Amino acid sequence: MKMLALGAVVATTSAQAGMLEERLDEGETIRLGFAAAPPWAYAGDDGSPQGFVNGIAVDVLERMGHSNIEPVLTDWASLIPSLKAGRVDMVTGGMYIVQARCENMDFSDPIGAFGDTFVVPAGNPKNLETYQDLIDQDLTMVAPSGYNTLADAEDAGVPESSVTEVPGTTQALAALRTGRTDAVAINVLEAKHAADMDESFDISDPDLFVGREKQVVGIGFRSEDASFREAFNDALADYMGSDEMMATVTPDNYLEAFLPGELTTEAACRAN
Structure with missing residues (x-):
């Protein structure tokens, strides 16, 4: 994944009011919230956002014309609260799309399916x-x-x-x-x-493990940022499975077998 010359900031950054589009109009950064959970997401030695979920997010944002990106490293349990409190703008930690999370934030279209x-x-x-x-x-x-x-x-x-x-x-x-x-x-x-x-x-053998069926993963947004999320999904649709995507995610062990295919966020929110 490409390196960004950015330092990670802690999740105690003061909340800034306004939707993501308003922050962008004011020249503010897009703050990616994630926990240290390799290979999904983690901070590089220089603080840059690494891992395949961050890689997908950064690539898609750049396709949308956004490169002013700020990584915010926090613990897993603080990711959704940080989004709701306005301390981050997107959750890139690699979250399964499940009903309880859908009730607290909006997910992008799926970026993969895993067990x-x-x-x-x-x-x-x-x-x-x-x-x-x-x-x-x-x-x-x-x-x-x-x-x-x-x-x-x-x-x-x-x-x-x-x-x-x-x-x-x-x-x-x-x-x-x-x-x-x-x-x-x-x-x-x-x-x-x-x-x-x-x-x-x-x-243990993943094929023998009895738990959930394969779960889809998405990137989280505040509900107030629906128009930005929709634009993100539009760019994501052309990106998924592309050579650019696979070049970004393969170093972090993402395989073509993990592509979500026809699975949808809406179905995942209803099913779990």
Whole structure:
């Protein structure tokens, strides 16, 4: 992904009033809000917005003629509150489009479709593949705050005492590394990234994992910015699956198999 000579700012930036179009008319930046969740989104060494969701957002914004972009790095659970409070203008953290989120912000058209799995100790010694395996063996799991896997585990019947919520992926993987939990329940891309980066980790078989069906991911906007979101979607339509897109996202392990095809934001909001 192209590098932007920008420094990340913390999410305590004071809220600025007005819709995104008004900020642009005043020469302000477009603030991308994301958490450290590689390969979806993360800050580069220079503070620039990296990861394939940021890459897609930056490419599409540039197609729209916008290059004055400011990265805002925060924790996952603060992303939607930061958008609603006006501290960021777009959420590029790589969020599944689910009903609870649709009630709090508007999503772009889908930018990909993905599933979940477990990160487990190398070799998967306890043969964990599903939430039911946790129940049957009285084992524990951890997941970052705000991740759908927390609710999915509850829906599957995993006891509340067996599930730990932590601020982010770093803390979740640290718990697994130090033996304080048996599994980390996250999306398959983050799981694969973790296993690639640390030989003490493996991932369970995504094809055997029983949770949600493949979920679509979108970029979040305030409802007040509907016209900007629609213009973004227009530019996104020509971009999805293009050579430009694949050149941007492939370094962060996005494959053509992840393209959303005919899946829609509207259907995802209704279904989850």
